[in-house]
C-alpha cells in the first residue's frame with residue numbers, strides 16, 4: 192500500500208471536495224440481530240487465492256496502461272476529472288493491492304511462471320474498464336481509502352471520506368487540550384458518519400464513548416465494519432436513523448458533536464466530477480436548495496443535545512455557508528452557543544464552524 196511522490200492518502204483530493212427507527216439504542220449495530228448489507232472486504236485484505244501466469248498478468252497490465260493513456264486530458268478538461276498521469280498512478284496502486292508480490296510485474300520471468308492474485312484476472316479487466324469507461328471512483332474499485340493514518344473500507348452507497356474532513360479530528364484534539372472539562376469523558380456523537388472515518392478518528396483522541404449515526408443502512412454496515420476492523424467496538428456504537436432521532440437516550444448529555452453533513456446545493460450536483468455525481472450517494476451530497484438544510488437542522492439539534500460546555504464542529508461548503516451558520520447561531524439562536532469560530536481547511540477555505548453550548 193505504498194505510493195510514490197503523489198501519496199495515496201491525497202488521492203481523494205482529486206475528487207471534488209464535498210462542498211462540494213433506532214434499531215438498538217446504546218449498542219453497536221453489529222451486535223444486534225438486525226440484517227445489514229454485508230460490507231465488501233477491501234481488495235488488499237483478500238487472500239491471494241487466484242492463480243494466473245506471468246504472461247497473462249503482463250497482457251492485462253499492458254491493456255490497462257493503454258486504457259489509462261487513451262484518456263489524456265479528456266476527463267480533466269470535461270469536469271476536472273483524473274488525467275492519464277493520475278490514472279497510471281492508480282493502476283500502480285491497483286497492482287499493489289491485487290498482486291501478492293507486486294514487484295513481479297517488473298520482473299523478467301518465464302511466461303508460464305505462476306503469479307497469485309487477490310482477484311481473478313477477469314475481475315481486474317472488468318474493474319479497470321469500469322474505472323475508465325464508467326468513471327467509477329478508484330476507491331470503490333479497491334474498496335478502501337487512506338484517511339489520516341487509517342485505511343477505511345468504502346463501497347458504493349458510502350461517501351469516500353475527503354482529506355479536508357481530517358481537520359475535524361485536529362479541531363477536537365485542540366478543544367480537548369484547551370478544555371479540561373471536555374477531557375473528563377462523556378459521550379460524543381458523529382452525525383452522518385458514512386464510512387465511520389470521523390467517528391474512528393475522534394474516538395482515538397477522546398477518552399469517552401462515541402455514537403455514530405447515519406440514515407443509510409449501507410453506511411451503518413460499512414461504519415460498523417470499520418469500527419470492528421480497528422477494534423473500537425467498546426468505544427463506538429453505530430446507530431441507524433435520522434440525525435438526532437437515534438440519540439434520544441443522551442439528549443442534553445453529549446459532551447461533543449461533530450458532523451460533515453450533506454451541504455452541496457441540489458442544483459450543483461450534476462455539475463460535479465463524474466466520479467462524484469454518478470457514483471457517490473446523493474443522500475451524502477444533497478443539502479437542499481442552498482445546501483444549508485441539514486446544517487441548520489444540526490445546529491438546532493445541537494442546542495438541545497449538548498450539555499452545557501459541550502463542543503461542536505460542523506463542516507460546511509466554505510466561506511458563505513460558514514458565515515450563514517455563525518450568523519444563524521448568533522442571531523436566531525442567541526444565547527445557545529458561545530465562542531463560535533470559523534476555521535480553515537488545508538487549502539485555506541473557511542470550512543468549519545466550531546463552538547460550545549452555553
Ligand SMILES: C[S@@+](CC[C@H](N)C(=O)[O-])C[C@H]1O[C@@H](n2cnc3c(N)ncnc32)[C@H](O)[C@@H]1O
Pocket residue numbers: 209350351352353356382383384385386387388389404405406407410432433434450451452453454474475476
Ligand atoms: C457528506 S457525508 C459525510 C460522511 C462522513 N461523515 C465523512 O465525512 O466521510 C454525509 C452523511 O450524512 C448521511 N445522512 C444524510 N442524511 C441523513 C439524515 N437525515 N440522518 C443521518 N444521516 C444522514 C449520509 O448518508 C452521509 O453518510
